[in-house]
Amino acid sequence: MKASQFTTWIAQLSSLTPEQRQQLKACLSISGTPPQDMISTPSSCPHCQSSELRPWGSSAGLPRYRCKSCGKTSNPLTGTPMARLRKRHLWQSYAEALTQSLTVRRAAKHCGVGKNTAFLWRHRFLSQIADHQAQRESGIVEADETFFLESFKGQRDLPRPPRKRGGSAKRRGLSAEQIPVLVVRDRSGQHADFQLEKLDAAHVRERLHPLIDADAILCTDSAGVYAHFAKVEGIAHRPVNPSQKRRVDGPFHIQNVNAYDSRLKNWMIRFHGVATKYLTHYLGWRRLLERYKAQLNPLICLRESLGRAAMQQLTQT
DSSP: OOOHHHHHHHHHHEEEEEEHHHHHHHHHHHTOOGGGGOOOOOSSTTTTSSSOEEEEEETEEEEEEETTTTOOEEETTTTTTTTTTOOOOGHHHHHHHHHHTTTTTHHHHHHTOOHHHHHHHHHHHHHHHTSOOOOBOOEEEEEEEEEEEEOTTSSSSSSSSSGGGGGSSSSSOTEEEEEEEEEETTTSSSEEEOOOSSOOHHHHHHHHTTTTTOEEEEEOSSHHHHHHHHHHHOOOEEEOOOGTTTTTHHHOOOOOHHHHHHHHHHGGGHHHHHHHHHHHHHHHHHHHHHGGGGGGOOOOOOOOOOOOOOOGSSSSS
């Protein structure tokens, strides 16, 4: 940056809001932190889970360890999605691209790598993030489903004729071409979503049974799968019926989950359709953006990608 540009930029700092100042401070605090410093020492062997790890030199800038139990060597990335991923000096830059929701080509340009590398990195980074969601929800819990058109984007052998730029389903309404996603949120901000094989009572119960507290109040639309789940589990159920213009019943509604569905769909537009096999990665990506909002920075993104994030807010009961 030229000196004149830097002077102009400094002069604008006084106009930053408190939230923008905190975000700038967080970015500056990590500007000199190399990715390897964010990688913590493993507590157990990734091969046999033994705690008998001993230092065993280093390789490619990472410390190596040897397990006394199984005799195998490892480094802090062994057994993680980031194992054998090269160009660690660019990981922080790519994490920044994720915080900005850049497309594959824009992320490749941002980091100075090829688009194939950017695509590979996207799903390596998102693999751990996709698993970070609420494990328990209580109080007033809203649940609703949304649908994404089945896509075989990127595959050579298709089970059907290809559609031009995503196209549209052959049939109107719900069909096997529509992939259901169950979205669940409570009023404290706990959030979870699940890609379902089929929207029926068995699959809905499989996902909701370990998630929702027995004393929670479940708010849904009038779909029978939710009423069946609530009856079997003995959970209080307050359905609303938007088709009858009954959207709110006092504090009971599904407007929060519907608003999230709208944000999710609008955010997905930039990718011009995503392959169904990667849909859970994009759901996790969107949850990451919603969880941290303006506080999200490359450091947080990178730590979650490495599986080192503090996830207390996701495991509250």
